[in-house]
Each structure stands twice: as structure tokens, then as C-alpha cells.
Amino acid sequence: MVVTSSARDYINRILQDISGMKVLILDSQTVGVVSVVYSQSELLQKEVFLVELVDSISKSSESMSHLKAIYFLRPTSENIQFLRRQLASPRFGEYHLFFSNILKDTQIHILADSDEQEVVQQVQEFYADFVAIDPYHFTFHVPSHYIYMLPAVVDPSTVQRFCDRVVDGLAAVFLALKRRPVIRYQRTSDIAKRIAQEASKLMYQEESGLFDFRRMEVSPLLLVIDRRDDPVTPLLNQWTYQAMVHELIGIEDNKVDLKSIGKFPNDQEEVVLSSEQDPFFKVNMYENFGDIGMNIKRMVDEFQQVSKSNQNIQTIEDMAKFVDNYPEYRKMHGNVTKHVTLVTEMSKIVDERKLMSVSQTEQELACNGGQGAAFEAVTNLLNNESVSDLDRLRLVMLYALRYEKDSPVQLMQLFNKLASRSAKYKPGLVQFLLKQAGVDKRMGDLFGNRDLMNIARNMARGLKGVENVYTQHQPLLFQIMESIVKGRLRDVDYPFVGNHYQQGRPQDVIIFIVGGTTYEESRSVALQNANNTGIRFILGGSSVLNSKRFLRDLEEAQRVARSSTTVV
Amino acid sequence: MATRNRTVEFRKHRDAVKSVRAPLSSSASASSTGPVIEMVSLLPSNRSSYAPLSTEDPSTSRDAFTVGLPPSWVDDSEEIATAIQRARVKISELTKAHSKALMPSFGDDKEDQRLIETLTQEITSLLRKSEVRLKRLSAASGSSEDSNVRKNVQRSLATDLQNLSMDLRRKQSAYLKRLQQQKEGYDGVDLEMNFNGSKFGSHDDEFSDVGFSEEQMTKLKKSEQFSVEREREIEQVVKSVHELAQIMKDLSVLVIDQGTIVDRIDYNIQSVSTSVEDGLEQLQKAERTQKKGGMIMCATSLVIMCFIMLVLLILKEILL
Incomplete structure (x- = not known):
């Protein structure tokens, strides 16, 4: 049960039964779904010779009746309208319609009404409605993502759209896995509760026939939690490969856009970082930065050896061998260049922004006590000229989250300092964060200082010492996973929806974070799965966060909240 | 990997719509012949035109498709x-x-x-x-x-x-x-x-x-x-x-x-759309420069003409 392979199987099944030259038509969301699991050359093998977006295909009206059109769309009303117009004056010989989610009856009727020329061959629902970026990590790319922070009364229709997209996506994930889950949610979060309840309504009432798989095994668990219960993880600097690339440069659907940070040759402007296609990345994506440097050095050495052996071509045999190995060689060359470029760029950024010292303080704030020392460290960094505004803001936020109640005076000092130092960020953003995710709102024991057990464990860890100062932070998700494995997740904090309770230990757990996941959490899940505890975890989120994106959501939410209060 | 085939439902509805549409269109054609005989012609024409229409309609449309030969x-x-x-x-x-x-x-x-x-x-x-x-x-x-x-x-x-x-x-x-x-x-x-x-x-x-x-x-x-x-x-x-x-x-x-x-896949789509956009932009630029060239020519020739006329006028004033 891996999300990437089930999405891949769907695409395979769509393409394999239809022979002849094909056009694949996608919408802006399914492009992401298909791109992360399928490649252009694989499409070509399946005789798909054109890939287009649904809105651009309807602009031209040139007839291409020698091609068969395969549509793979989300069943939204805009897409149905595009299709309706297209079917009224068809350009292609045959139409095969695949939808990534449950179609409404009225939508089928609209399509049937417009298909006067009977060009549609089939209408199917193939539930690949999630972007499977890693085997155990999927995302939905929900638009207007900030909305989850606001109460539903502010903008009911946007909240509704947000919930619908998430519920649809979750339904698709479980249909793809052919299971019906029991659902739990985080008690303190309204949006998590709402999503859990709507998902349950869909799976147990509205479409109960579709979700009835007659399996005798234990049902999997769907746990819906809120990002605001752990606001620390997206604010930290990361030091493991995948997470670090996302934090410093940015990963979008396993693609890294380097154009924003400098000038590169054409083929290196955008690179692909996919654990499925790149064996080096697959091995190293969770390694920390120092080890990556060593591993890359090893790879470069190997490559040098290969290229040296390619240089002295004397006999025909050498030549034949070279030509044989040439594609492999080229691939290796591209891969080596890619990773070397990424790591060099990142180490440049690390030096520039003094991330070593910044991150050390961040980790101290997130993991260890010692308020006085922390205050001093943060003040020093605020005074340091080479620390960027973004890092300053994050430091103050982390300090505020940690010592919100302990020392309001010092907190005020830091606020003032921040305001005088970096005018770029709007004032009140830290306060807004506290209002959203302050100590009163949070339920989980984020800093491990609420009950005695955790305090004791923290002290033990402090005595043992840590292997790496920069990667000592464990996300809250880790604790949640541990308590699921031990069967200790409290019913009071994470209640079930309806009367579908868990019987026995679940084998598959899908944790969905409303408000977005981070690659640090994805790593934590992958490591947990590698431990073989008998429970497999899959992580999903409404988007994949780095600190910039999290702060942008925060800013946007603050702006909307403000404007709505002034209107009222 | 659950899937659901909705083709049957789709076909059913399509056929239903077609059977509704066929008599509808025939009645429309009947009504266009004249409002007086509408009541009379509705029943017989309905039956007579239904069969040929339903068989002919898709076949002609299919033909129209296959006529468009694929490129060489x-x-x-x-x-x-x-x-x-x-x-x-x-x-x-x-x-x-x-x-x-x-x-x-x-x-x-x-x-x-x-x-x-x-x-x-x-x-x-x-x-x-x-x-x-x-x-x-x-x-x-x-x-x-x-x-x-x-x-x-x-x-x-x-x-x-x-x-x-x-x-x-x-x-x-x-x-x-x-x-x-x-x-x-x-x-x-x-x-x-x-x-x-x-x-x-x-x-x-x-x-x-x-x-x-x-x-x-x-x-x-x-x-x-x-x-x-x-x-x-x-x-x-x-x-x-x-x-x-x-x-x-x-x-x-x-x-x-x-x-x-x-x-x-997504990169290819993007690059296609950007290249199309680039082409469009180039085209627009070309159009603009072309227009500008014509306009400037026009304006300069007009100015020159004005000047010549002015000179002629002055000459005429002086000479007369």
C-alpha cells in the first residue's frame, strides 16, 4: 500500500486499453497528479503524443480526427463546461472520459445531453485525486490555503470549497486503497472536526455502496489533525537533504526551480528531485547535510573514474563499450551535476544567512529549556547584521511560542527590537501566530513540558547528549505516531466520528494535517515505517510547507481577518 | 484501486435524450411548414421520420469525421x-x-x-x-x-x-x-x-x-x-x-x-504554452512595428506635403 504506485497504476490502466495515437487532456490539478508518477517518455511509449490542458485544447478548433482524446479531469463544474463545449463540436475521433473523483448524476446528464454526435466511448471514475510526491506522502494543493486558520463565519464559501477539496481527496485516497477507514480528529480544531465529519458522511452515508469493500480485516485509521497544534516544525531550518532543499530553495511537485536564486545553464534551471526516478536521491533524501556532502564526493569520484575510462578509447572494443554505456554515462553526468549544483547553492545560502548559528538557537528554543540563555541568544542574533529578516522573525516567533506565558516583559522587548530591526514584516504577525497557535489553543505537548513523563524523558535525553545539534528536533507527529503504535492515543483528545470505533490495532494509518505537511514530518513517517512496527503510516496534507509558505499563509489570514473585522 | 464505470449510465441517458430529441426535431420541422397543419401532421410525421433520422444521424456525422483524412x-x-x-x-x-x-x-x-x-x-x-x-x-x-x-x-x-x-x-x-x-x-x-x-x-x-x-x-x-x-x-x-x-x-x-x-509532463506543457505565448508576443511586436512604420511614413509625407504647399502658397503670394 504505497500511494505512488496506486496513482501510477491508475494512469497505466487509463492508457493501456486504448490503442492508437492518443491525446491526453488534463486540468491544472491533474497535471500535478500525473506528473509526479509518470514521465513524458513513458507516455510516449503508450502512444500518447500530445498532452494539453483542458482550457487550451478548446481554444483551437482544428480537426484532429486521427487522434483519440483521453480526458483525465477533476469533476468540477468548469471542467464539465469545457467538455460540454468540446463535445458539441468535437475535434478528435474518439473521446474517453476519466474523472478523478465521484461524478454527480447531473454532471453525467449534462455530458450526455451535449454528446449529440456520440463520440464519447466511455465515462469512468478513476480515483487518482492526490499528488503522490513520495511513497508515503501525498498532498492536495488546495487553493486559498490560508483559510483554515480563520473561523468559518469569515468567508463561508471559501471554507466550504477548502473542505470539499480535502474531503474529495481523502475519499479518493481511500478508494485507491480500497478501504473504508474509521475516522478520528483533533478535538480542539474546528476545521479538523468538520473535515472528519464530512468525510465520514460521504463514506458511510452518501456513497456507502462505493466504499463497501466487504473486507474482514481491521479498518485503517484516518486521523485528521491541525497544523496549528505544531506550529514549530514549519518554522525551523532544516538540515536533511529533501527538507533542506524545500526550505532554502523550494520544491514544487518534486521539481526544484533554481531560476530564483541565480543564473544557471539552460538544462539546470529546473531539476527533478524524485525518489522514484533518482536512486542517489532515494538513498540520501533523509540524510543530513554533512553526510550528503561526503556521499556526493563519493559519487563525483565514481563519476570521474567512469569518465576517465571513457577517455582512452583505443580499440574498437573500447569504442563499442563506450557507445553502449553512453546513455548511462550521460544520465550519470546529469545527475552528478544536479546534486552538486544543489548542494553548492545551499551551502552558499547557509553561509550567507549564518544559518549554522541561527539554527542552533532555533533547535535550543524548540527542544531545550533555559529561558535566560535563549533570550540572550535571540537578542544577539537580532542584533547581528548578517541574519536575514526572515530568520529574525522566525526566531522571535519560536521564542514567543515557547515562553509565551513565562516572561511577557522580555517578549515585549523582543517584539520592539524586531519591529525596529526589520520593517518588512507587518507588526502583529507574531501576536497573530500566538492567537492562532498559542499555548491555550494547542492540545499536544509540543515542547514536552506538560506532564512529568515527558519532562523526565527530556532530561534523560539532555544527559545522554545529542548526536547532532541541528537535527535534534522531533516533530509532534512523532509523538502521535508513537502513541498510535502503543495504542495510547487518547479518545478524549482524538475522538472518533460517529459510532465506528477501532477494533484492534490498525495496520494502516493515514494522518492528514489540515494546513500542510513538512518534509521533516515526511521523513519522520518514512523512518517510522522503516522500523517495521506492523503499522504503516501515510502522511497527507493540504499542501507542503516550508517556513516561507507557512508565514505567507499566516500573513494572508491576518490580512483577511483584519479586513473582515473592520467591515463588521 | 477501486474504479467505477459510469458509461452505462451515460449511454442510457444519451439514448434517452436522443429519442426525445428526434421527435422533437421532427415536430420542429413540421411546425415550420405551417401552423395550420401542425396538429394533423404531428402524429404521422412523427412515426415516419423517426426511423430514418435515428439511423442516419450518427452515420452522417461519422462520415463527416472520416472524411477529414489524417495528415500525410x-x-x-x-x-x-x-x-x-x-x-x-x-x-x-x-x-x-x-x-x-x-x-x-x-x-x-x-x-x-x-x-x-x-x-x-x-x-x-x-x-x-x-x-x-x-x-x-x-x-x-x-x-x-x-x-x-x-x-x-x-x-x-x-x-x-x-x-x-x-x-x-x-x-x-x-x-x-x-x-x-x-x-x-x-x-x-x-x-x-x-x-x-x-x-x-x-x-x-x-x-x-x-x-x-x-x-x-x-x-x-x-x-x-x-x-x-x-x-x-x-x-x-x-x-x-x-x-x-x-x-x-x-x-x-x-x-x-x-x-x-x-x-x-508538466514542464512540457508549460514550455509549450510559454513558447506559444512568446510567438504571440513576437507577432504582436511585429505588427506594432509594421503599423508604426506605416504611420510614420504617412505622417512624414503629410508634413512634407504641407511644407511644399506652404512654399507654393508663399511663392504664389510673392509672385502675384
């Missing part, structure tokens, strides 16, 4: 595909011939050699021809979408072709290696034979004073001839390896490297 490059691509198919069959034949030729045989294996030669030549020429035709595929002009399709067809065929030629080359080099090994082996055998022969000779020496026996001479000659032939074969194989390498080099421009950004 489709034929080209199909030809290339069949050529590739043929080459594939030939390669499997060649493999058989190779293994047969390598087997130790007592009879004359010239036949085999000739077969291998002709097969190799045929395959290489097939591949070369396909390659040339493949290049032509992108030369034809058309709309941006059409040219995209063509480019992709070309890529996919190029990948096939490249795999095929790699396959062929691998087989050939394996054959070559084995052949050379055998040649060395033969030499070894020959040596041994000679050695034996000489030993025999020395042994015989005591009895009769003949250097090489008749038999040995013929053997030696035969093996010499044999090795010359092998040499020639090897040269030939080497030549075809060269040729294939050339084809390969030409094709590698077209083939997509797997795992790179070019291999991403």
Missing part, C-alpha cells in the same frame, strides 16, 4: 513503425544465424556467413532509411499542436530506433568477441596440430625424409584461408558497428533523457 506524416510514421518491426524480426533471425555460425561445423559454413552479411546489411539499411525518414517527419509545417504531436511521434520512434540499434550493436559485438575468441582458439588448435605434426614428422623422420605430409599441407592451407575469411568478417562487423554508432549519435539528439526535467 501519419503515413510516414506508420511506415517507420513497420520498418522498425521488420528490423526487429530480422534481428531475431540474425541472432539465430549468429549462433548457428558460431557452432563448430564440419561442412562449409560460407552459406551462413553470407546469410549473416546480407541480414546485417539489410538491417543497417532499414535503420538508416528509417532514420532519414524520421528526420523528414519534423520538416512538414502545421499548427503548433500538430507540430507538437509530430515532435512527440518522432521522439517515440527515435527511442524505439535507438533501442533497436543498441540491441543490434550489442549482439554484433558479442558475436565479434566470440568470433575472435574462436579465431584464437583455431590458431591454438592449428599450432597444436602443427606441433603434433612436427612431432609426428620428427617421429617419421627416422623412417622417411618428407618435411610436411600432403595431408598437413592441405590442412595448413585450409586454416590459412579460414583465418583470412574470418579477418574479413570481423572487418565487416566492425564497419557496421561504426555505422550504427553514427546512427546512434544522430538519434541521441531526439531521445529524451529519463529522469530529467525534459521528461516531466
